[in-house]
Amino acid sequence: MELLIAIIVLCLIFDYINGFHDAANSIATIVSTKVLTPFKAVIWAACFNFVAFFIAKYIIGEFGIANTVSKTVFETYITLPVILAGIIAAIAWNLATWWLGIPSSSSHTLIGGFAGAAIMAGGFRAIHSVVILKIAAFIFLAPLIGMIVALILTTVVLNVCRRVNPHKAEAWFKRLQLVSSALFSVGFGLNDSQKVMGIIAAAMIAAHSKGIDMGVTSVNDLPDWVAFACFTMIALGTMSGGWKIVKTMGSRITKVTPLEGMVAETSGALTLYLTEFLMIPVSTTHTITGAIIGVGATKRLSAVRWGVTKNLLVAWILTIPVSALLAAGIYVIVAMF
16 A cells, blocks of 8 residues: 555656646747746646646546556556556656756656566566557657648748738737647646556556555546646646756747747647547657747748757657666666565
8 A cells, every 4th residue: 555655646746747847848939939927837837737637527528548558568567566666767767857958758758667667577578569659659740740730830820911010910929829828738738647647547456456445447447536636736847847948949949939839839739639539648848849840940941950859859769768778777676675
């Protein structure tokens, strides 16, 4: 029982870290275009992170992404020590990338840690390779979809507004950025909160198999407080901000105007809603980065700082294997006790 409670607490701590690590995804463009101050921006984003709970619970009616994450490892090989090692590794990698200002994927950190610990415990047969390959594919597909949607939306908006007074158009796009940021924040809450729910579900399923109190048989049996706690913690984390990554996302990839900020956030939100429908956990960081690259590329390819983008891509590719190796090492230590 004590180990299960410790895992749940660590999962919620990870959720909080995820919130401030990825706060930049929702607020970088509205801060860089001076639509809102940093403090007001994080409050705005956090509110809509929390609204996502009610949308998932009462409108969508299920937590499909949580279910996918819980099935990353076959149930036979899910144990509390495996989950403990995975969540410790995920927290360590997230804190390291936050400190360095690298917008890596909290999603892939969590999944890499879970899978790495399971492989160390039971070999490669422990992981559901089809699920993991599908998630890994979206390391490339999520930013690509975000980029294509942003390219199309930017082209359409520029053609529609080409005769509008520039100052009037900018004022309107600043207002619309509030809407687009809210839409993206809802998508962020829907996507990222459920990943932690999936890990907690896996822990509770493992607990049930051992006859431990608080155990459940499936994600659908999770008590409501789990979902509520996950969405609350990610909202609180967002309120704490992540200013190093805000700088990378808001200005280092490409210079963003209110029009481009609105398009990037809208494109990112649409991509997240698509993956929510497909029940595939994706990186909100990858998604919004692809969208920002898309709006920058509509001006000219040289408007995108490809050196920064290349460094981000390397970090994205390394996240799952590094997290997996870290978790495998931690599992060896955990298994000694």
